[in-house]
Amino acid sequence: xxxxxxxxxxxxxxxxxxxxxxxxxxxxxxxxxxxxxxxxxxxxxxxxxxxxxxxxxxxxxxxxxxxxxxxxxxxxxxxxxxxxxxxxxxxxxxxxxxxxxxxxxxxxxxxxxxxxxxxxxxxxxxxxxxxxxxxxxxxxxxxxxxxxxxxxxxxxxxxxxxxxxxxxxxxxxxxxxxxxxxxxxxxxxxxxxxxxxxxxxxxxxxxxxxxxxxxxxxxxxxxxxxxxxxxxxxxxxxxxxxxxxxxxxxxxxxxxxxxxxxxxxxxxxxxxxxxxxxxxxxxxxxxxxxxxxxxxxxxxxxxxxxxxxx
Amino acid sequence: xxxxxxxxxxxxxxxxxxxxxxxxxxxxxxxxxxxxxxxxxxxxxxxxxxxxxxxxxxxxxxxxxxxxxxxxxxxxxxxxxxxxxxxxxxxxxxxxxxxxxxxxxxxxxxxxxxxxxxxxxxxxxxxxxxxxxxxxxxxxxxxxxxxxxxxxxxxxxxxxxxxxxxxxxxxxxxxxxxxxxxxxx
Numbered sequence: 001x002x003x004x005x006x007x008x009x010x011x012x013x014x015x016x017x018x019x020x021x022x023x024x025x026x027x028x029x030x031x032x033x034x035x036x037x038x039x040x041x042x043x044x045x046x047x048x049x050x051x052x053x054x055x056x057x058x059x060x061x062x063x064x065x066x067x068x069x070x071x072x073x074x075x076x077x078x079x080x081x082x083x084x085x086x087x088x089x090x091x092x093x094x095x096x097x098x099x100x101x102x103x104x105x106x107x108x109x110x111x112x113x114x115x116x117x118x119x120x121x122x123x124x125x126x127x128x129x130x131x132x133x134x135x136x137x138x139x140x141x142x143x144x145x146x147x148x149x150x151x152x153x154x155x156x157x158x159x160x161x162x163x164x165x166x167x168x169x170x171x172x173x174x175x176x177x178x179x180x181x182x183x184x185x186x187x188x189x190x191x192x193x194x195x196x197x198x199x200x201x202x203x204x205x206x207x208x209x210x211x212x213x214x215x216x217x218x219x220x221x222x223x224x225x226x227x228x229x230x231x232x233x234x235x236x237x238x239x240x241x242x243x244x245x246x247x248x249x250x251x252x253x254x255x256x257x258x259x260x261x262x263x264x265x266x267x268x269x270x271x272x273x274x275x276x277x278x279x280x281x282x283x284x285x286x287x288x289x290x291x292x293x294x295x296x297x298x299x300x301x302x303x304x305x306x307x308x309x310x
Numbered sequence: 311x312x313x314x315x316x317x318x319x320x321x322x323x324x325x326x327x328x329x330x331x332x333x334x335x336x337x338x339x340x341x342x343x344x345x346x347x348x349x350x351x352x353x354x355x356x357x358x359x360x361x362x363x364x365x366x367x368x369x370x371x372x373x374x375x376x377x378x379x380x381x382x383x384x385x386x387x388x389x390x391x392x393x394x395x396x397x398x399x400x401x402x403x404x405x406x407x408x409x410x411x412x413x414x415x416x417x418x419x420x421x422x423x424x425x426x427x428x429x430x431x432x433x434x435x436x437x438x439x440x441x442x443x444x445x446x447x448x449x450x451x452x453x454x455x456x457x458x459x460x461x462x463x464x465x466x467x468x469x470x471x472x473x474x475x476x477x478x479x480x481x482x483x484x485x486x487x488x489x490x491x492x493x494x495x
Contacts, residue, residue: 005395026398031381031398040434043384073384307389307396 006304010122010129013138014179026148028300029293036072036295046075049306050197052105054097055132056112061267061291062132062142066109067132069298075306078105084212094124094255100125105304110134114218122165128305142266143176145185149290150221153262158185165247166225167196167275169236170268173225173266178204178275191215195236212247213257218270224249224274240273250276254284262286316475320464321486328463332444335461336365336413345410345439347376351428352399354417357478358446362415378403380414385427401431408436413461417476419445422457435464447474447487 002025008017016118029135051070063079070077075298082099090208097108110118115137118129133139150157168174168190181188182205189207192193197208209215216222227243237243247265254297263275263285271277279285320328340346350359356379363377376467383398414428425443432438444461449468464487473490477483 003395003397028398031384031400034386034401035434038434039436044430045386046391049390223348303384 003045008277009305009308010118010131011140011301011305012122012131014131014140014143014176014183017140019183021197022144022147022180025029025144025297025300026302027270028304029144029148029296032072032299033247033293033296042072042074043274045303046070046073046076046306049106050076050078050104051096051107051302052078052080053081053102053132054100054108054110054112056093056110057115057133058083059111059132059293062111062139065291065294066130066141066298068195069302070109072295073299075302077104092269093121097121098123101125103248104194108255108278109304112170113166128308130301130305133172134168135172136174136175137172138179139299141177141182141294141298142173144175144301145290145294146173146223146264146266147180149264149286149293150181150262150291151184151202152293153286156185156218157181160186160221160222161189161219162186162223163189163219164223164225164248165189165191165212165215167228167236168201168225169196169198170228172221182206184204189215189218193237193243194284196302205234212249214254216249216261217254219261221264222249223264225266226235226268226270227273240270244273247276248272248276249279251278251282254279254282264290267291316488317489319466319487319489321484325485325487327362328446329365330460331367331465333362333369333447336362336366336444337370340411343370343375346413347405347407347410348379348413348415348429349380349403349407349432351414351416351424352379352381352479354476355415358417358476359415360447361478376405376406380428380431382427382431383422386429387423387427390485399490403435406436407432407438410436410438411440411442412438414441414443416445418445418447418449418474419443419457419462420449420452420474422453422455424478426455427456445475449474 004019053066067077107128109130109132112134114134116135118131122129131138131140154160156160162173178188190201191209191212194210228285263279265275265287269275269280348359348363350356363375379402381399381401383396442460445459446463448459448462448465450465451467452470471492475488477486479485
């Protein structure tokens, strides 16, 4: 088998990579998962590479996960968050990034509230860019780690049924998941209140089911999203309590369906809202495996993107 | 004498004899296989190691030697410097090498960079008492590092542009070592 490389020097979104790219990332991540489970968790691959983590929007786990992945690969890491930077003083995104790049940074990991910000940047700078979430657009590494965890749980995803439950409109995780799962041959359904599902989502080739029980009955895996309180300037749902009553998943609901399905959540969980504690902590949930896989997937992405000859 | 298709420098019965001789050398040094483990370097070294292990089991009726597979992709020193991409292969070492004698196995010893990376990679599995190296082909005079093999199948003197390839019965249908005066393609 010939050795392969990624088809792109950036990871801007799942939309822009191929099924072969995804397979290569998964193969590599499998090896990195072994590495991070050894007593010595570090490899020297990226020892002469500097990576800038530019977080123009708050993040805890994604940032931690990327930083850990970078350090496990022996890269030099610099961190930047907009709350303590010149962005507050009116500097443009391009100027900020160019200033950082003139310090000889090789790769940029960026989270930005504006959809398309990494795409814009990729057209103006030479360094490789990894999108760590751009507004409500894409969050490719989350989708990759979700799909990787699903494969671990139920094997090849071809023909498997995945439902994404919750706030689809505001979720970059949902969009990236849809692209990724479809590229891997899975059938995708979205479920949630009509106000939180885009009207023309059918154009992406996904099913829509407003009744969460029917959706769970249909699927092999349910990826449950967080209700993003911070993105709701207008009221999409009457109250959290009402959301929880109609769309929250608890043990009773899970036990009432005919098969045992796997439950996932990208975190952070609003316990008692979209997932009850007895479900989140049950043996059907693979939430913590997702977090572990997140580091391995990010190591694989960084390794493969950095490995392309510059 | 030599054409573009390369020259066969070891095959058939002599190939088998060489493998058997290497096994006898191991037995000579480690009669009871005490604390010894074999680690093949992906991918050709693994095939070579598996072959050595199966011959050893026919020669000596004792407990099996632990055998591991080591992938050095993440430890290479030419990362970002090569034209061809490299993909990771599985590393399977389900024992600790702490305090053991590790016999590293690879098909061709050339620059020594692979072995150098392998020794770095091995540090993740403990501190071995000793590391020895067994290769099927030793291309002496092409070394970039002060690394020598302890057990050698055949020694080849060749220019830098030459290419040596080991074919295995399991994959290519026959066991043989091919020598090409210029690099393939």
